Amino acid sequence: MLRNSLIGSLRQIKPILCSQSLRSLSNGANSGLTTIEVDDKSGIATLSMNLPPVNTLTLNLMHDLIDSINQIECNKSRGLILTSSNDKVFSAGLDLKELYKPDQERLKEFWTIFQDLWLALHLCGIPTAAAINGHAPAAGCIMATACEYRVMLPDFVIGVHATRFSFLVSKWMMLSYQSVLPRRIVERALNQGKLFSTQEALEVGLIDEVAGSKKEALAQCAAFIGTFDKANPIARTLTKRMCRDSDVTELLRDRAGDLRACVDYINTPLFQEGLSAHLEGLKEKK
Numbered sequence: 001m002l003r004n005s006l007i008g009s010l011r012q013i014k015p016i017l018c019s020q021s022l023r024s025l026s027n028g029a030n031s032g033l034t035t036i037e038v039d040d041k042s043g044i045a046t047l048s049m050n051l052p053p054v055n056t057l058t059l060n061l062m063h064d065l066i067d068s069i070n071q072i073e074c075n076k077s078r079g080l081i082l083t084s085s086n087d088k089v090f091s092a093g094l095d096l097k098e099l100y101k102p103d104q105e106r107l108k109e110f111w112t113i114f115q116d117l118w119l120a121l122h123l124c125g126i127p128t129a130a131a132i133n134g135h136a137p138a139a140g141c142i143m144a145t146a147c148e149y150r151v152m153l154p155d156f157v158i159g160v161h162a163t164r165f166s167f168l169v170s171k172w173m174m175l176s177y178q179s180v181l182p183r184r185i186v187e188r189a190l191n192q193g194k195l196f197s198t199q200e201a202l203e204v205g206l207i208d209e210v211a212g213s214k215k216e217a218l219a220q221c222a223a224f225i226g227t228f229d230k231a232n233p234i235a236r237t238l239t240k241r242m243c244r245d246s247d248v249t250e251l252l253r254d255r256a257g258d259l260r261a262c263v264d265y266i267n268t269p270l271f272q273e274g275l276s277a278h279l280e281g282l283k284e285k286k
Protein backbone atom coordinates (compact mmCIF):
# COMPACT_ATOMS: atom_id res chain seq x y z
CA MET A 1 0.00 0.00 0.00
CA LEU A 2 2.66 2.47 1.09
CA ARG A 3 5.08 1.09 -1.46
CA ASN A 4 2.62 1.65 -4.28
CA SER A 5 2.19 5.30 -3.40
CA LEU A 6 5.95 5.71 -3.25
CA ILE A 7 6.49 3.98 -6.54
CA GLY A 8 4.16 6.62 -8.03
CA SER A 9 6.17 9.48 -6.65
CA LEU A 10 9.17 9.03 -4.43
CA ARG A 11 9.31 12.65 -3.47
CA GLN A 12 5.71 12.88 -2.34
CA ILE A 13 4.81 12.70 1.28
CA LYS A 14 3.22 9.36 1.96
CA PRO A 15 -0.54 9.78 1.98
CA ILE A 16 -1.35 8.50 5.43
CA LEU A 17 -4.77 7.01 4.92
CA CYS A 18 -4.49 4.67 7.82
CA SER A 19 -7.41 4.72 10.19
CA GLN A 20 -6.02 2.61 13.03
CA SER A 21 -5.56 4.45 16.31
CA LEU A 22 -2.16 4.89 17.90
CA ARG A 23 -1.02 1.79 19.76
CA SER A 24 -3.75 -0.52 18.44
CA LEU A 25 -1.07 -2.62 16.83
CA SER A 26 -2.70 -6.00 16.36
CA ASN A 27 -1.10 -8.37 13.90
CA GLY A 28 -4.36 -8.57 11.93
CA ALA A 29 -4.16 -10.64 8.76
CA ASN A 30 -0.59 -11.80 9.15
CA SER A 31 0.71 -15.20 10.28
CA GLY A 32 1.94 -14.02 13.68
CA LEU A 33 5.62 -14.45 12.85
CA THR A 34 6.36 -10.92 14.01
CA THR A 35 5.44 -9.04 17.15
CA ILE A 36 5.19 -5.32 17.68
CA GLU A 37 5.63 -3.63 21.03
CA VAL A 38 5.21 0.11 21.36
CA ASP A 39 6.89 1.84 24.27
CA ASP A 40 4.25 4.09 25.85
CA LYS A 41 6.73 6.72 26.94
CA SER A 42 8.90 7.00 23.84
CA GLY A 43 6.35 5.99 21.19
CA ILE A 44 9.02 3.78 19.58
CA ALA A 45 7.90 0.45 18.13
CA THR A 46 10.04 -2.67 18.46
CA LEU A 47 9.40 -5.12 15.65
CA SER A 48 10.62 -8.65 16.47
CA MET A 49 11.06 -11.51 14.03
CA ASN A 50 9.82 -14.69 15.61
CA LEU A 51 10.24 -17.66 13.29
CA PRO A 52 12.18 -20.47 15.00
CA PRO A 53 14.75 -21.78 14.67
CA VAL A 54 16.69 -19.04 12.86
CA ASN A 55 14.27 -16.45 11.37
CA THR A 56 14.80 -17.56 7.78
CA LEU A 57 13.07 -15.15 5.44
CA THR A 58 10.22 -17.32 4.24
CA LEU A 59 7.33 -15.95 2.20
CA ASN A 60 5.23 -15.74 5.38
CA LEU A 61 7.86 -14.02 7.49
CA MET A 62 8.54 -11.47 4.74
CA HIS A 63 4.81 -10.88 4.36
CA ASP A 64 4.44 -10.33 8.11
CA LEU A 65 7.43 -8.00 8.23
CA ILE A 66 5.99 -5.81 5.48
CA ASP A 67 2.58 -5.82 7.14
CA SER A 68 4.13 -4.86 10.48
CA ILE A 69 6.24 -2.07 8.99
CA ASN A 70 3.08 -0.66 7.38
CA GLN A 71 1.18 -0.87 10.68
CA ILE A 72 3.97 0.85 12.59
CA GLU A 73 4.19 3.67 10.06
CA CYS A 74 0.42 4.07 9.89
CA ASN A 75 0.15 4.30 13.65
CA LYS A 76 2.59 7.19 13.71
CA SER A 77 5.16 5.57 15.94
CA ARG A 78 8.22 7.73 16.55
CA GLY A 79 10.59 5.13 15.25
CA LEU A 80 11.03 1.45 14.43
CA ILE A 81 13.58 -0.94 15.92
CA LEU A 82 14.01 -4.23 14.06
CA THR A 83 15.20 -7.15 16.17
CA SER A 84 14.79 -10.89 16.79
CA SER A 85 13.11 -12.97 19.49
CA ASN A 86 15.92 -15.51 19.07
CA ASP A 87 18.94 -14.76 21.24
CA LYS A 88 21.48 -16.25 18.80
CA VAL A 89 20.22 -15.35 15.33
CA PHE A 90 18.93 -12.02 14.05
CA SER A 91 18.03 -13.64 10.72
CA ALA A 92 19.67 -16.47 8.73
CA GLY A 93 18.71 -14.67 5.50
CA LEU A 94 16.57 -16.00 2.70
CA ASP A 95 15.00 -19.40 3.16
CA LEU A 96 17.39 -21.58 1.16
CA LYS A 97 14.73 -24.27 0.72
CA GLU A 98 12.71 -21.82 -1.40
CA LEU A 99 15.67 -21.52 -3.79
CA TYR A 100 16.43 -25.23 -4.17
CA LYS A 101 14.76 -26.83 -7.22
CA PRO A 102 12.06 -24.23 -6.96
CA ASP A 103 8.55 -24.14 -8.33
CA GLN A 104 8.86 -21.32 -10.87
CA GLU A 105 5.73 -19.36 -9.95
CA ARG A 106 6.46 -19.58 -6.24
CA LEU A 107 10.06 -18.46 -6.87
CA LYS A 108 8.76 -15.35 -8.66
CA GLU A 109 6.45 -14.60 -5.75
CA PHE A 110 9.31 -15.19 -3.30
CA TRP A 111 11.73 -12.85 -5.06
CA THR A 112 9.05 -10.18 -5.53
CA ILE A 113 8.21 -10.14 -1.85
CA PHE A 114 11.91 -9.92 -0.99
CA GLN A 115 12.10 -6.83 -3.24
CA ASP A 116 8.99 -5.49 -1.44
CA LEU A 117 10.54 -6.05 1.97
CA TRP A 118 13.71 -4.20 0.99
CA LEU A 119 11.60 -1.31 -0.32
CA ALA A 120 9.46 -1.28 2.82
CA LEU A 121 12.48 -0.98 5.06
CA HIS A 122 14.39 1.33 2.78
CA LEU A 123 11.55 3.80 2.36
CA CYS A 124 10.07 3.59 5.84
CA GLY A 125 9.09 7.18 6.67
CA ILE A 126 10.01 7.03 10.37
CA PRO A 127 13.52 6.56 11.78
CA THR A 128 14.65 2.93 11.72
CA ALA A 129 17.35 1.06 13.62
CA ALA A 130 18.40 -2.59 13.87
CA ALA A 131 19.19 -4.19 17.22
CA ILE A 132 21.24 -7.10 15.86
CA ASN A 133 21.07 -9.58 18.71
CA GLY A 134 22.47 -12.56 16.82
CA HIS A 135 24.03 -13.69 13.54
CA ALA A 136 22.98 -11.69 10.50
CA PRO A 137 24.27 -13.40 7.33
CA ALA A 138 23.27 -12.53 3.76
CA ALA A 139 19.74 -11.11 3.56
CA GLY A 140 19.85 -10.74 7.36
CA CYS A 141 22.69 -8.26 6.80
CA ILE A 142 20.88 -6.59 3.90
CA MET A 143 17.82 -5.96 6.10
CA ALA A 144 20.06 -4.40 8.74
CA THR A 145 21.76 -2.16 6.17
CA ALA A 146 18.36 -0.95 4.97
CA CYS A 147 17.85 0.51 8.47
CA GLU A 148 19.41 3.84 9.41
CA TYR A 149 21.44 2.61 12.40
CA ARG A 150 22.83 -0.69 13.62
CA VAL A 151 23.69 -1.83 17.14
CA MET A 152 25.07 -5.38 17.49
CA LEU A 153 25.83 -7.76 20.32
CA PRO A 154 29.35 -9.31 20.62
CA ASP A 155 30.47 -12.66 19.22
CA PHE A 156 28.16 -12.85 16.24
CA VAL A 157 28.76 -12.48 12.50
CA ILE A 158 27.27 -10.22 9.86
CA GLY A 159 27.93 -9.89 6.13
CA VAL A 160 27.03 -11.10 2.68
CA HIS A 161 28.84 -14.39 2.08
CA ALA A 162 26.97 -15.26 -1.12
CA THR A 163 30.04 -16.05 -3.27
CA ARG A 164 31.03 -18.86 -0.89
CA PHE A 165 28.26 -20.98 -2.35
CA SER A 166 28.19 -19.55 -5.91
CA PHE A 167 25.39 -17.05 -5.28
CA LEU A 168 25.35 -13.59 -6.79
CA VAL A 169 23.53 -10.58 -5.38
CA SER A 170 21.33 -8.11 -7.21
CA LYS A 171 22.66 -4.61 -7.73
CA TRP A 172 20.14 -3.10 -5.28
CA MET A 173 21.39 -5.44 -2.57
CA MET A 174 24.96 -4.37 -3.26
CA LEU A 175 23.90 -0.71 -3.16
CA SER A 176 22.33 -1.26 0.25
CA TYR A 177 25.65 -2.65 1.51
CA GLN A 178 27.45 0.20 -0.20
CA SER A 179 25.22 2.81 1.45
CA VAL A 180 26.83 1.81 4.74
CA LEU A 181 30.38 0.78 3.77
CA PRO A 182 32.91 2.32 1.40
CA ARG A 183 32.82 0.85 -2.08
CA ARG A 184 36.31 -0.70 -1.89
CA ILE A 185 35.38 -2.56 1.30
CA VAL A 186 32.10 -3.77 -0.19
CA GLU A 187 33.86 -4.95 -3.34
CA ARG A 188 36.42 -6.92 -1.35
CA ALA A 189 33.92 -8.27 1.19
CA LEU A 190 31.41 -9.36 -1.46
CA ASN A 191 34.10 -11.04 -3.55
CA GLN A 192 35.56 -12.80 -0.51
CA GLY A 193 32.14 -13.75 0.82
CA LYS A 194 33.24 -12.20 4.09
CA LEU A 195 31.34 -12.52 7.32
CA PHE A 196 32.50 -9.83 9.76
CA SER A 197 32.72 -10.50 13.48
CA THR A 198 30.97 -7.90 15.62
CA GLN A 199 34.31 -6.20 16.34
CA GLU A 200 35.35 -6.19 12.66
CA ALA A 201 31.93 -4.84 11.68
CA LEU A 202 32.37 -1.98 14.12
CA GLU A 203 35.86 -1.22 12.84
CA VAL A 204 34.78 -0.98 9.17
CA GLY A 205 31.55 0.88 9.98
CA LEU A 206 29.08 -1.86 9.06
CA ILE A 207 27.57 -1.38 12.51
CA ASP A 208 27.44 1.82 14.51
CA GLU A 209 27.72 0.53 18.07
CA VAL A 210 28.25 -2.62 20.12
CA ALA A 211 25.93 -3.34 23.06
CA GLY A 212 26.43 -5.59 26.07
CA SER A 213 22.91 -7.01 26.03
CA LYS A 214 19.72 -6.91 24.00
CA LYS A 215 18.25 -4.45 26.50
CA GLU A 216 21.20 -2.13 25.97
CA ALA A 217 20.99 -2.55 22.20
CA LEU A 218 17.33 -1.51 22.24
CA ALA A 219 18.18 1.48 24.44
CA GLN A 220 21.00 2.52 22.10
CA CYS A 221 18.69 2.24 19.09
CA ALA A 222 16.06 4.31 20.95
CA ALA A 223 18.69 6.96 21.75
CA PHE A 224 19.55 7.13 18.03
CA ILE A 225 15.89 7.57 17.14
CA GLY A 226 15.70 10.34 19.77
CA THR A 227 18.37 12.31 17.89
CA PHE A 228 15.72 13.29 15.33
CA ASP A 229 13.50 14.98 17.91
CA LYS A 230 14.34 18.45 16.65
CA ALA A 231 13.72 17.60 13.00
CA ASN A 232 10.34 18.22 11.45
CA PRO A 233 9.01 14.69 10.72
CA ILE A 234 7.80 15.49 7.21
CA ALA A 235 11.02 17.27 6.26
CA ARG A 236 12.96 14.35 7.73
CA THR A 237 11.01 11.78 5.74
CA LEU A 238 11.43 13.69 2.49
CA THR A 239 15.13 14.16 3.15
CA LYS A 240 15.60 10.47 3.93
CA ARG A 241 13.87 9.53 0.69
CA MET A 242 15.93 12.02 -1.29
CA CYS A 243 19.13 10.55 0.17
CA ARG A 244 17.98 7.02 -0.75
CA ASP A 245 16.41 7.92 -4.08
CA SER A 246 19.13 6.63 -6.40
CA ASP A 247 19.41 3.22 -4.69
CA VAL A 248 15.65 2.77 -4.67
CA THR A 249 15.30 3.92 -8.27
CA GLU A 250 17.86 1.29 -9.28
CA LEU A 251 15.36 -1.38 -8.25
CA LEU A 252 12.15 0.41 -9.23
CA ARG A 253 13.23 1.29 -12.75
CA ASP A 254 13.30 -2.39 -13.72
CA ARG A 255 11.85 -4.66 -11.07
CA ALA A 256 10.70 -7.12 -13.71
CA GLY A 257 14.21 -7.27 -15.20
CA ASP A 258 15.70 -7.94 -11.76
CA LEU A 259 13.16 -10.70 -11.21
CA ARG A 260 13.97 -12.31 -14.56
CA ALA A 261 17.73 -12.16 -13.97
CA CYS A 262 17.39 -13.67 -10.50
CA VAL A 263 15.04 -16.43 -11.55
CA ASP A 264 17.32 -17.29 -14.47
CA TYR A 265 20.39 -17.39 -12.25
CA ILE A 266 18.74 -19.43 -9.52
CA ASN A 267 17.81 -22.03 -12.13
CA THR A 268 21.39 -22.47 -13.36
CA PRO A 269 23.30 -25.67 -12.49
CA LEU A 270 26.05 -23.47 -11.00
CA PHE A 271 23.62 -21.99 -8.47
CA GLN A 272 21.75 -25.23 -7.73
CA GLU A 273 24.99 -27.20 -7.20
CA GLY A 274 26.41 -24.52 -4.89
CA LEU A 275 23.16 -24.40 -2.95
CA SER A 276 22.99 -28.19 -2.65
CA ALA A 277 26.52 -28.27 -1.21
CA HIS A 278 25.67 -25.44 1.18
CA LEU A 279 22.54 -27.22 2.43
CA GLU A 280 24.59 -30.40 2.95
CA GLY A 281 27.16 -28.36 4.89
CA LEU A 282 24.43 -27.02 7.18
CA LYS A 283 23.21 -30.58 7.84
CA GLU A 284 26.72 -31.97 8.46
CA LYS A 285 27.43 -29.26 11.01
CA LYS A 286 25.31 -31.23 13.47
Ligand SMILES: CCCCCCCCCCC/C=C/C(=O)SCCNC(=O)CCNC(=O)[C@H](O)C(C)(C)COP(=O)(O)OP(=O)(O)OC[C@H]1O[C@@H](n2cnc3c(N)ncnc32)[C@H](O)[C@@H]1OP(=O)(O)O
Pocket residue numbers: 053054056088089091092093094095096097135137138139140162167168169170171261262265266282283285
Ligand atom coordinates in the same frame (compact mmCIF):
# COMPACT_ATOMS: atom_id res chain seq x y z
C1 LIG B 1 21.84 -10.45 -11.66
C2 LIG B 1 21.79 -11.79 -11.09
C3 LIG B 1 21.43 -11.79 -9.66
C4 LIG B 1 21.30 -13.16 -9.18
C5 LIG B 1 20.73 -13.22 -7.83
C6 LIG B 1 20.55 -14.64 -7.39
C7 LIG B 1 19.81 -14.69 -6.12
C8 LIG B 1 20.43 -15.55 -5.08
C9 LIG B 1 20.31 -15.11 -3.66
C10 LIG B 1 20.92 -13.81 -3.37
C11 LIG B 1 21.66 -13.63 -2.11
C12 LIG B 1 21.37 -14.52 -0.99
C13 LIG B 1 20.70 -14.14 0.06
C14 LIG B 1 20.41 -15.03 1.20
O1 LIG B 1 20.01 -14.59 2.24
S1 LIG B 1 20.64 -16.72 1.01
C15 LIG B 1 20.67 -17.34 2.67
C16 LIG B 1 22.06 -17.34 3.17
N1 LIG B 1 22.09 -17.70 4.57
C17 LIG B 1 22.90 -18.60 5.03
O2 LIG B 1 23.68 -19.19 4.32
C18 LIG B 1 22.82 -18.88 6.52
C19 LIG B 1 22.91 -20.33 6.79
N2 LIG B 1 22.73 -20.59 8.21
C20 LIG B 1 23.73 -20.51 9.10
O3 LIG B 1 24.85 -20.16 8.80
C21 LIG B 1 23.38 -20.89 10.50
O4 LIG B 1 22.15 -21.54 10.49
C22 LIG B 1 23.31 -19.70 11.48
C23 LIG B 1 24.71 -19.16 11.75
C24 LIG B 1 22.40 -18.59 10.96
C25 LIG B 1 22.71 -20.21 12.82
O5 LIG B 1 23.42 -21.32 13.29
P1 LIG B 1 22.78 -22.32 14.37
O6 LIG B 1 23.83 -23.30 14.72
O7 LIG B 1 22.16 -21.53 15.45
O8 LIG B 1 21.57 -23.01 13.60
P2 LIG B 1 21.64 -24.23 12.55
O9 LIG B 1 22.71 -23.98 11.56
O10 LIG B 1 21.66 -25.50 13.29
O11 LIG B 1 20.25 -24.04 11.81
C26 LIG B 1 19.04 -24.49 12.36
C27 LIG B 1 18.16 -25.07 11.25
O12 LIG B 1 17.85 -24.02 10.32
C28 LIG B 1 18.29 -24.39 9.00
N3 LIG B 1 18.74 -23.18 8.30
C29 LIG B 1 19.68 -22.32 8.68
N4 LIG B 1 19.76 -21.30 7.82
C30 LIG B 1 18.86 -21.52 6.87
C31 LIG B 1 18.46 -20.82 5.70
N5 LIG B 1 19.00 -19.64 5.33
N6 LIG B 1 17.48 -21.35 4.95
C32 LIG B 1 16.88 -22.51 5.28
N7 LIG B 1 17.21 -23.23 6.39
C33 LIG B 1 18.19 -22.73 7.16
C34 LIG B 1 19.43 -25.36 9.26
O13 LIG B 1 19.67 -26.17 8.13
C35 LIG B 1 18.89 -26.14 10.44
O14 LIG B 1 17.90 -27.02 9.95
P3 LIG B 1 17.69 -28.48 10.59
O15 LIG B 1 17.44 -28.25 12.06
O16 LIG B 1 16.54 -29.06 9.86
O17 LIG B 1 18.98 -29.23 10.35
